[in-house]
Amino acid sequence: MAELRSRTRISLSETEGVIEELTTLFTGHHAVVEPHDGAHRARIDDAAIDFELEGTALSMVVEAADPVALNAARHLATSMAAFVTRAQAPAIAWEGMTEGAATRPPDLRILRLLSHENLTPRMRRFVFTGEDLNRFDTPLHLHARLLFPPPGGVDPQWPLLGAQGEVIWPRGHALAQRLFTIRWIDAARERLAFDVFQHGQGGPAEAWFHAARPGDQLAMVGPGGHGMRSAKSHLLFGDETCLPGMARILEALPADAQGVAIIEVRDAADQMPLAHPSGILLRWLHRGSVRAPSGRLLADAVLAAIPPDLSTSIFVWGGGDAATYLLVRRHLRETLRLPKDAYVLYPYWKAGRRGDQLGEE
Ligand SMILES: Cc1cc2nc3c(=O)[nH]c(=O)nc-3n(C[C@H](O)[C@H](O)[C@H](O)COP(=O)(O)OP(=O)(O)OC[C@H]3O[C@@H](n4cnc5c(N)ncnc54)[C@H](O)[C@@H]3O)c2cc1C
Incomplete structure (x- = not known):
């Protein structure tokens, strides 16, 4: 396979568990890890990453057939090694094939807006075209991070991967980042859509979508997040921001699914038709024009809908504002002690907090 090669030797003060943790991380990133010439080899896409301990150093060698695949693998290797050794924060420098142009990150696609239409008074669908969308076409990972250029017709610049596996952000203008759900995707036709709730509180995503015209570009990184797992009983919940994910899951559930x-x-004007198995009951809650900050309206309905007998398997998927998310998560984790694989929950937004600050407390 490989004609191009690059290597790094990372000096560590502590090596215990490093190889095992790297193996787990690479496997979690869809690499196949197997023994190779006394080292471990992670094979991913068109590249191979060999890693082993040499005394107190972690040695990594990346091989690929072309510079783009080499840089992508170098980026992955750098991120994984930096994460595993984060307590030591070692310097990571690559040798070999480090000159030349930076390449596009492998998980980034540039999208061009084709059309948009209103689905309800506050929900708008945006259909985009983009190349090479296969990695995003999976029911397992529904979300993508959208990178929004500033409004005003600036010729957008996108991040690149440098030859040390580092992301180089464009100079001159910042790209706002927000998470959205791929509502539908047709990789063969190079098309995908996002359904965007106009929450009316301002923000770069809302502003970009409001001003967007066919031909405008944004970038998408990912995919991430989780879809539904099969169970005897399903409980889905959320507000408008969760509707795209919920609609996708409902469409994909088996015809005999219950819940x-x-x-x-x-x-009522914000309700929209959702295809769903006949055994899944749809319940719409109306909060009215003023949103109570407690998150209780949705959370109380969710808690009341949990079957009393949890000896049959249940899977819960949902989210919404952070207050609802916390109430439901606490109940599932602390009161019901459901196993972790019985639910996938996200805070989709938090009152008074920008979407890129959601994880910060
Ligand atoms: C995994 C994931 C998937 C998501 N998928 C979708 C999707 O498919 N469609 C969609 O429309 N949204 C989706 N969201 C929510 C979206 O990312 C947020 O609403 C985001 O904050 C919007 O960015 P913004 O730039 O418009 O506003 P920001 O700059 O992030 O926030 C500005 C202000 O608006 C408020 N705000 C943000 N969202 C809301 C809201 N829904 N209601 C009321 N106030 C709000 C914030 O509290 C803040 O005060 C998703 C979020 C996550 C985490």
């Missing part, structure tokens, strides 16, 4: 989907919207 309930509870959706909070402002009023």
Whole structure:
């Protein structure tokens, strides 16, 4: 396979568990890890990453057939090694094939807007085209991080991967980043859509979508997040921001699936048709024009919908504002002690907090 090669030797003060943790991380990133010439080899896409301990150093060698694949693998190796050795924060410098142009990150796609339409008074669908969308076309990972250039017709610049595996952000203008759900994707036709709730509180995503015209570009990184797992009983919940993910999951559930989907919207005008198995009951909750900050409206309905007998398997998927998310998560984790693989929950937004600050407390 490989004609191009690059290597790094990372000096460590502590090596215990490093190889095992790297193996787990590479495997989690869809690499196949197997023994190779006394080292470990992670094979991913068109590249191979060999890693082993040499005394107190971690040696990594990346091989690939072309510079783009080499840089992508170098980026992955750098990120994984930096994460595993984060307590030591060692210097990571690559040798070999480090000259030349930076390449596009392997998980980044540039999208061009084709059209948009209103689905409800506050929900708008945006259809984009982009090349090479296969990695995003999976029911396992529904979300993508969208990179928004500033409004005003600036010729957008996108991040690149440098030859040390580092991301180089464009100079001159910042790219705002927010998470959105791929509502539908047709990789063969190079098309995908996002359904965007106009929350009316301002923000770069809302501003970009509001001003967007066919031909405008944004970038997408990912995919991430989780879809539904099969169970005897399903409980889905969320507000408008979760509707795209919920709609995708409902469409994909088997025809005999059982359960309930509870959706909070402002009023009846915000309800939209959702294809769903007949055994899944749809319940719409109307919060009215003023949103209570407690998150209780949706959370109380969700907690009341959990079957009393949890000896049959249940899977819970949902989110919404951070207050609802916390109430439901606490109940599932602390009161019901459901196993972790029985639910996938996200805070989709938090009152008074920008989407890129969601994880910060
Ligand atoms: C995994 C994931 C998937 C998501 N998928 C979608 C999707 O498919 N469609 C979609 O529309 N949204 C989706 N969201 C939510 C979206 O990322 C946030 O609403 C985001 O904050 C919007 O960015 P912004 O730039 O418009 O506003 P920001 O700059 O992030 O926030 C500005 C202000 O608006 C407020 N705000 C943000 N969202 C809301 C809201 N829904 N209601 C009321 N106030 C709000 C914030 O609290 C803040 O005060 C998703 C979020 C996550 C975490």
